[in-house]
Amino acid sequence: MATTPFGIFGAGGAGTWQPDPTFYPSPRLAASAPREELAYIVTLNPDAIGGDRAARPDALVVADVNPSSPTYGSLVGRVEMPNAGDELHHFGWNACSSALCPYAPHPHVERRYLVVPGLRSSRIHILDTKPDPAHPRLVKVIEADELARRAGYSRPHTVHCGPDGVYLSALGAPDGEGPGGIFLLDHERFDVLGRWEIDRGEQHLAYDFTWHLGWDTVLTSEWGTPSMVEAGVNPELLLAGKYGHQLHVWDLRKRRKVQSLDLGAEQQMVLELRPSHDPTRAFGFVGVVTSLKDLSASVWAWYRLDDPIFGDASARPRPGEEWAIRKVIEIPAEPADPDTLPPALKPFGAVPPLVTDINLSLDDQSLYVSCWGTGDFKRYDVSDPFHPKLTGNVRLGGITSHGAHPASGPLNGGPQMVEVSRDGKRVYVSNSLYASWDAQFYPEGVRGWVAKFDAPEDGSLHLDPRFFLEFDGERPHQIRLQGGDASSDTFCYP
Amino acid sequence: MPDLAAILADGPWVTLGLLGAWHGVNPGMGWLFAVALGLQRRSRRVVVSALVPIAVGHELSLVATTAIGAVLGAAIDPRYVHPVAAAVLVAFGVIKFVRPRLHPRWTSFRVSHIDLVWWSFLMASAHGAGLMVLPVLAGWSPTSLDLAAPHDHAGPVALVLGDASLPTTVAIVRGVAAVSLHTLAMVLAMTTVAVLVYERLGVQVLRRAWVNVDQLWAIALVATGMVTFFT
Numbered sequence: 001m002a003t004t005p006f007g008i009f010g011a012g013g014a015g016t017w018q019p020d021p022t023f024y025p026s027p028r029l030a031a032s033a034p035r036e037e038l039a040y041i042v043t044l045n046p047d048a049i050g051g052d053r054a055a056r057p058d059a060l061v062v063a064d065v066n067p068s069s070p071t072y073g074s075l076v077g078r079v080e081m082p083n084a085g086d087e088l089h090h091f092g093w094n095a096c097s098s099a100l101c102p103y104a105p106h107p108h109v110e111r112r113y114l115v116v117p118g119l120r121s122s123r124i125h126i127l128d129t130k131p132d133p134a135h136p137r138l139v140k141v142i143e144a145d146e147l148a149r150r151a152g153y154s155r156p157h158t159v160h161c162g163p164d165g166v167y168l169s170a171l172g173a174p175d176g177e178g179p180g181g182i183f184l185l186d187h188e189r190f191d192v193l194g195r196w197e198i199d200r201g202e203q204h205l206a207y208d209f210t211w212h213l214g215w216d217t218v219l220t221s222e223w224g225t226p227s228m229v230e231a232g233v234n235p236e237l238l239l240a241g242k243y244g245h246q247l248h249v250w251d252l253r254k255r256r257k258v259q260s261l262d263l264g265a266e267q268q269m270v271l272e273l274r275p276s277h278d279p280t281r282a283f284g285f286v287g288v289v290t291s292l293k294d295l296s297a298s299v300w301a302w303y304r305l306d307d308p309i310f311g312d313a314s315a316r317p318r319p320g321e322e323w324a325i326r327k328v329i330e331i332p333a334e335p336a337d338p339d340t341l342p343p344a345l346k347p348f349g350a351v352p353p354l355v356t357d358i359n360l361s362l363d364d365q366s367l368y369v370s371c372w373g374t375g376d377f378k379r380y381d382v383s384d385p386f387h388p389k390l391t392g393n394v395r396l397g398g399i400t401s402h403g404a405h406p407a408s409g410p411l412n413g414g415p416q417m418v419e420v421s422r423d424g425k426r427v428y429v430s431n432s433l434y435a436s437w438d439a440q441f442y443p444e445g446v447r448g449w450v451a452k453f454d455a456p457e458d459g460s461l462h463l464d465p466r467f468f469l470e471f472d473g474e475r476p477h478q479i480r481l482q483g484g485d486a487s488s489d490t491f492c493y494p
Numbered sequence: 495m496p497d498l499a500a501i502l503a504d505g506p507w508v509t510l511g512l513l514g515a516w517h518g519v520n521p522g523m524g525w526l527f528a529v530a531l532g533l534q535r536r537s538r539r540v541v542v543s544a545l546v547p548i549a550v551g552h553e554l555s556l557v558a559t560t561a562i563g564a565v566l567g568a569a570i571d572p573r574y575v576h577p578v579a580a581a582v583l584v585a586f587g588v589i590k591f592v593r594p595r596l597h598p599r600w601t602s603f604r605v606s607h608i609d610l611v612w613w614s615f616l617m618a619s620a621h622g623a624g625l626m627v628l629p630v631l632a633g634w635s636p637t638s639l640d641l642a643a644p645h646d647h648a649g650p651v652a653l654v655l656g657d658a659s660l661p662t663t664v665a666i667v668r669g670v671a672a673v674s675l676h677t678l679a680m681v682l683a684m685t686t687v688a689v690l691v692y693e694r695l696g697v698q699v700l701r702r703a704w705v706n707v708d709q710l711w712a713i714a715l716v717a718t719g720m721v722t723f724f725t
Contacts, residue, residue, distance in 0.1 A: 025697035102527040106595040108706040253602040
């Protein structure tokens, strides 16, 4: 990709001559992109999280995912963070396809920098994937106090490249309490621009966020404040239904909360938000970790009442009542011998599925669901979003089942973070959730791995026997694919 | 009072038309927003009707810039008109160099026609569309008019509207004619590109055709400023 003919004059970054080739106007065009050759994975070092300051820091590692490469299925790069104990978790790109959105276009920036927050340390690392994409370089660190001073937030989580800057969510305030919310970084210099909300209403808990740019709408989900989650899941709070059970709908333009969708207090921990990629549609899926009623997990579909396809396009819902949500998938807990269960689960005599992550293919047709407790990894046909059909299921790890991979013996941990390739043909999963929660559900210690599935058009799921990454003492969390993936980009054209 | 033909003689019509067409084909000036709105509602009618407020906003920005230029030109000591105009153009060009993606913040897709007028006004102003038209208008030589008053002392900006050497009526007629031509060219170019992309090419054309002219634009501004300074 050439820079502009006059790039030499551009002190502030001249930009490219043509748009970044990884920017796609529509999800359909993105799905026709060449396949990814590298995957970026963040790893955490549980010893450092446990307070061992001499332990190695967390890292961003680079996996070769090009099957014709001699190093296919192995790690080819590694960048350690400057400090130990960050608890790297989610991360994202500085810019993506949303740069082509028509109302604030900046098509000549590059998808180049990875924005990598430490969920525990609140440090935000900026890594440059150029010139060598297999060996990114750390170019900037935003310290926790800068984030606190300029945005009033702490524990940064989700990163999304927006049309006008980088948006991040944060679990809470610097003192470990709420409210959590959204803040912005400028996408050229990575300065913290401040908190996003103008009027949050009674919203207090935060976790993930997403948007329907075509509908001027932001959605946020709820986990818990830092004080509620950092020492592990608190059984008293859980049984009292105090973890998050709502979705909040916001006006993107006015930055005001306009509606809350309550799933019911028994639905505990409403986490990953996966919206339709088609900007003319207004629906998406969110996973719920567990129900207090029966330890089941579930997936819910939110939608606008006037969505053109399955809503009523002629409906004129009143402001503040435009969105609705319904449960579309329920996954039951599995009875188990208490002797085989970790202390936290012994009283229940069952393994909860614990849906901790989900992901939606770019064509909005396949939904992938991780059951981190039972070890199931499920694929659903969601061409009718209200009536998903289970089309594939593979078990890897699991609290009691320890499902094996063809390239390994029995595994622990379970499928957790999911990422889907742009063409929808490959799916990558990692097995660690969050250090203090790993210890409660897998007290023997999660042994880190990343597996890859092939996902053919018939709806099935097949483990790739050639691809299995094992980690020594480290635990992998989110996976991002070179050039973008199914959860990194937003599109403004259908 | 000279007749209309004399007033409009020797106008920089070609330049104005080309500038209008240039603004029209630039995706950042609005046709792309119109296409996106049409795709969102699956309607070509939406595309075309969105172009109207976009054109209005753009021309309002032009009128505002030229009016400000004219007033300043009339207010400033004629000796300083050239240097001040040159400084403004060069400064704007340099800003465009250093921060090519600096533009007003806008985060809304679901817009009314009033919103579109305001959006287009902001984008055209931030882009410096009027600053490029200003020197063209200013360079419109008054010598073809049989005017009694001497005008050699007047700077180019002053001649746009308010300078004493050019009767106000003449200046306004010229301004209206220039803006109308610019609008016509822009609307033609915009509509052609928008309909072509909506109906035939599809938005994938953006991936290759959306070339980065920010710096060419910045250079043009600086160069115009230089020329203004030395003339």
